[in-house]
Ligand SMILES: Cc1cc2nc3c(=O)[nH]c(=O)nc-3n(C[C@H](O)[C@H](O)[C@H](O)COP(=O)(O)OP(=O)(O)OC[C@H]3O[C@@H](n4cnc5c(N)ncnc54)[C@H](O)[C@@H]3O)c2cc1C
């Protein structure tokens with residue numbers, strides 16, 4: 001049977017991860033596919049997984065008082081989807097709706113949290129990688145908030 | 154310094170302060186507040202030559218004059234194209250120009266993008282909002298001699314889907330196999346099936362070899378600042394990051410000092426600069 005290891009090793013989020021950690025991750029990982037229009041998760045549901053996207057496009061949506069459902073970000077190949085699994089109360093804050101057929105690797109959150117608790121080196125490695133994603137998303141959100149294309153009078 | 158005014162002189166017979174008459178051939182709405190004017194010479198048929206990145210001073214008689222980049226194909230010299238956003242008095246007056254109306258044109262002025270220096274290299278064209286207008290001639294030039302360049306990508310960001318410029322052309326470019334086009338908006342609605350996120354998020358994914366990449370960047374200054382960070386993170390060197398700057402202008406030819414920015418007059422030494430030339434000024438607040 002083909003293992004997920006080579007697929008994980010190719011993904012930008014996990015590039016360069018030591019083989020022993022990769023083996024630990026594989027035991028929490030599964031291959032998943034979602035069709036266009038499907039919700040991968042919805043606001044308020046338990047955040048029991050996170051995903052690294054291999055193919056496709058997913059919109060993160062939230063209801064806005066003036067514009068109905070607003071897409072705040074799309075994620076695609078090479079991106080990570082979901083970090084609510086990392087922080088209590090482990091609930092999703094947005095809806096994730098599939099725009100184009102999406103193939104991803106799903107990680108079972110409880111399995112991964114247990115492994116990170118048992119092996120802090122793995123936990124630190126994962127935290128460093130997620131911190132990078134947090135910072136990039138935070139910077140992008142700040143830039144979005146600046147509304148740089150508006151006419152400033 | 155890039156190709157200067159001297160290498161692209163205003164039309165030989167015209168004094169650079171004297172507007173020449175151009176007649177509106179067509180006005181085409183691009184987005185709710187942005188339109189493209191196609192102008193043809195009202196006085197003579199001499200071709201209008203310009204380098205991608207240069208601008209004209211457009212004069213609405215009795216209202217005022219504004220600098221606007223030339224956004225047409227450098228090879229099509231009979232029509233002069235300007236895409237303009239209606240933000241104030243003069244641009245609003247331009248938005249009301251009808252077919253047959255006559256305006257004054259001075260130019261072309263300023264430095265160009267120097268597309269020739271990017272030959273054999275990978276090219277990233279990063280545009281934000283109306284910033285696609287001054288970059289469109291770069292794309293025309295590259296596509297006219299596509300085989301001379303490496304990988305070419307257009308990364309374009311706008312505020313909302315309705316504010317994307319040149320939609321029919323974007324679709325055509327997208328269909329080409331020799332050009333990568335990535336478009337993103339800051340705010341998406343349900344009907345938008347493209348990417349949502351700021352334009353800088355497209356940079357890490359763009360196919361290019363940073364060591365042999367030239368990036369042409371135009372958009373609001375904050376957007377350009379963040380774009381520079383991302384390009385540097387990827388390893389594109391400062392002298393290969395090329396930007397177009399904007400400041401208020403009056404004469405457009407380096408006489409009045411209105412557009413002074415540090416040691417530079419943007420109308421003459423710019424508007425297109427390499428980042429290494431302006432790094433020290435770019436970081437300073439409000440000069
Ligand atoms: C080299 C150069 C090339 C340019 N190319 C283009 C172009 O291709 N298309 C285009 O639409 N514009 C372009 N501009 C900007 C354009 O010149 C200005 O928008 C114009 O001068 C505004 O004049 P106005 O009389 O309409 O507005 P004003 O009455 O002078 O200003 C009205 C309000 O609009 C705001 N404003 C002014 N300029 C801008 C701006 N650039 N962005 C956002 N808000 C602004 C002002 O803060 C003010 O509150 C270029 C500028 C330069 C220096």
Ligand code: FES
Nearest residue numbers: 403405409410420
């Ligand atoms: S506009 Fe007069 S010096 Fe630049």
